[in-house]
Amino acid sequence: MAPSILANLDSDQQEAVKKTDGPNLILAGAGSGKTRVLTYKVAYLVLEKKTPAQNILMVTFTNKAAGEMKERVFKYLDKGSELPFMGTFHSFCARLLRVESERAGFSKNFSIYDETDQLDLVKEILSDLQIGSKSRPQAILAAISQAKGELLGPDDYKKLSFGYFAQIVSEVYPRYQKLLLKNNALDFDDLISETVKLLKQNSDIAQKYQKRFCYILVDEYQDVNTAQYELTKILAGFWGNITVVGDACQAIYGFRGADFRNILNFEKDFENVTVFNLTRNYRSTQAILDGAFSVISQNESHPILKLWTKNKGGELLEIFEAENEVEEAGFVLTQIKESYSPLSSFAVLYRTNAQSRVLEEACLESGIPYVLVGGTRFYQRKEIKDVLSYLRVITNPKDSVSQKRIEKIGKGRLKKFEKVKEEIERNRKPQEIIENILKETEYLFLIDDGTEKGKSRVENVKELLSVASKFENLSDFLENVSLVEAESEAQKSASEGKEAITLMTVHAAKGLEFETVFLVGMEEGLFPHLRSSFDPADLEEERRLAYVGITRAKVKLYLTYVRNRLFLGRRQTCLVSRFVTDIPDHLISKC
DNA sequence: GAGGGGGCGGTTTTT
């Protein structure tokens, strides 16, 4: 492979790929071919350095990124060869913990709790403590999650906390952990923090994995939190061959504990770090890059990569002021309809999920097919969680959250479920098990109330069945369901080549690119969001988010804002976002 | 025990 594959890379990229040993920091700007470098590096390790696949570990943040990398690496390697582990931090840790579960202090069949399950647990504790609804369960859960990301246990938290709210959290947190343990369940944060704890406390287990992973590659390093950072440090503790890729300008997950300073500290924490700068952008026009730079360069707390491209000039950025959100959506769809480009080349990006509604309605009205990414996630839907709860009680009888959930579905149904549970258990395929439960409990009858919503609920359960049909046993299915987001029907048809525009949040758009991007709702209080408008650090994150949004565009970028917007049912007057006024006039044409 | 109506509170982003 060697010459031909490396020939697809520019000289900076080649250098970054070929330097496999020791600690390497690749600062890769937006559109600079970061995924390319990582995937070629894996291929290079296998084909050129003859590294066995099992000795390579590649971690990313999202399933989307992991999936894409797998696909690409698969293409580069010889047919039939084994693939290295490539997955999210969470899936890696879950797998490790299942293997080592006994030493970690829980049993192998532990449940993985998502946010809904976590909230159920917190609410239960709050009502036991008779704290009532004065403190919002979400806020408490967020504090606990933050603490876990910092590797702070309940005792540590109590020592460090002060104030009324923290007082409540420090009451809830230990009880919450105790309940998780009793339920034989881990939440998302536990997956990481329990792995770190396990490896720190058991040097033999740590060594096993340290020795196994000769080469470690970490994507989106600016988005690691303390626990993830510690984990990568431990895993690289024997060979020290670790390549991290990231860009502080694209750190947008500070709200969930990510700390871009980790990437800044990398050079201090490892000795003799080689730094690579990838600043050539292969995606956008110079006009778009200049616009992006004029926004991000206002940030002061992190280094900023100045990107360049051979793609000089390009169309000006267009700015549109609409009277209200309906007119804004109308403008977007008019532009799309008047263009001759394929629908899949358009993306409409927004700050909050709530904004999608008006856009969807406008699409329906004008007959433009669309794919909505995100929104209420498939596995979070009530009907899906209900069905999954029946299954989880089968694999993990201690799971009280699922138990309570199915009790709520109905006592009568519970009895019927329990009657058939014994027959169900015998190593049947997940699909058959679900069908059996549905039949006995008549669950579909319950959710099908004849309305459109009811119909869509039934459709969702059928969709779950089709996912289940791909799995041979229940545990594998449940693991996948917890850690991998399902592709919606719409996304599937889009990937099958049906033409549609894409609607999603800016967060969801990270790592993607489109010929034409509409950034809508560019207003003060919305983007930057009101809740991030007071703290300078939060504002810088909003600015990075805007930067990510702008740099998704390859050819054409529209920025739109409205004079007034319906917000919480009230019409409010809006001001244009500072991120728009930061862009100099010579880059802009007003429509 | 199940299901529906009315009041209340709340909008960020996600593995």
Add this chain to the structure above:
DNA sequence: CCGCCCCCTC
């Protein structure tokens, strides 16, 4: 404006 929670009724 929507979803959630509580309470009320069957």
